[in-house]
Amino acid sequence: MLNLILFGPPGSGKGTQAEKLIEKYGILHISTGDLFRYEMGNNTPLGLKAKEYMSKGELVPDEVTIGMLKNKVDANPDVSGIIFDGFPRTIPQAEALDVFLAEKGTEVTALVALDVPDEELVKRLLKRGQSSGRADDSNEEVVRTRISVYKSETAQVFDYYNAKSKSKLIPGVGTIEEIFERLTNAIDEACC
Numbered sequence: 001m002l003n004l005i006l007f008g009p010p011g012s013g014k015g016t017q018a019e020k021l022i023e024k025y026g027i028l029h030i031s032t033g034d035l036f037r038y039e040m041g042n043n044t045p046l047g048l049k050a051k052e053y054m055s056k057g058e059l060v061p062d063e064v065t066i067g068m069l070k071n072k073v074d075a076n077p078d079v080s081g082i083i084f085d086g087f088p089r090t091i092p093q094a095e096a097l098d099v100f101l102a103e104k105g106t107e108v109t110a111l112v113a114l115d116v117p118d119e120e121l122v123k124r125l126l127k128r129g130q131s132s133g134r135a136d137d138s139n140e141e142v143v144r145t146r147i148s149v150y151k152s153e154t155a156q157v158f159d160y161y162n163a164k165s166k167s168k169l170i171p172g173v174g175t176i177e178e179i180f181e182r183l184t185n186a187i188d189e190a191c192c
């Protein structure tokens with residue numbers, strides 16, 4: 001299986017690139033942010049729980065997120081690979097993912113991280129907020145909290161997989177096509 005972690009701060013372009021990567025590699029896209037937004041839209045207990053955290057720009061607790069992720073993977077047993085977008089965001093999530101994949105006889109192939117300067121992230125997120133209707137993209141304070149949560153809680157996941165020689169840092173500024181080419185070069189080097 002081709003198991004990719006598409007990594008990077010909020011606003012770094014993960015969603016846009018994931019769309020193109022699933023087309024090229026024919027693998028499943030799992031975005032934990034999209035899954036939470038779906039639950040929120042349906043006012044499920046999980047959605048209401050997630051909303052408490054998402055509206056403030058904080059992370060949803062690990063056990064909730066990991067459980068949801070496992071359910072989604074288990075619901076798609078026949079895929080040839082998965083792009084994990086927005087997951088793992090903490091070291092316990094990364095450890096849980098490794099154990100979970102090992103139980104299935106597979107592993108993370110590579111983590112590809114999009115590198116974008118902070119002020120560019122803020123600009124992109126606020127712009128996206130104007131059209132997406134996402135509450136957490138529309139408020140500058142929440143946007144800045146998400147970037148600082150990324151630095152304090154999530155960035156270590158890059159080092160965790162780097163210690164396993166699986167992390168690659170990709171410049172995330174340029175055209176969508178340029179960034180896509182850098183990503184696919186890095187992925188093809190890691191997997192094929």
Ligand code: AMP
Pocket residue numbers: 010032033034036053054055057058059060061065085086087088089093136146
């Ligand atoms: P995203 O769409 O990936 O930017 O995620 C939006 C929000 O969903 C985040 O700010 C978190 O509140 C929540 N979220 C998404 N993925 C995770 C995760 N792996 N762990 C904890 N919270 C998450």
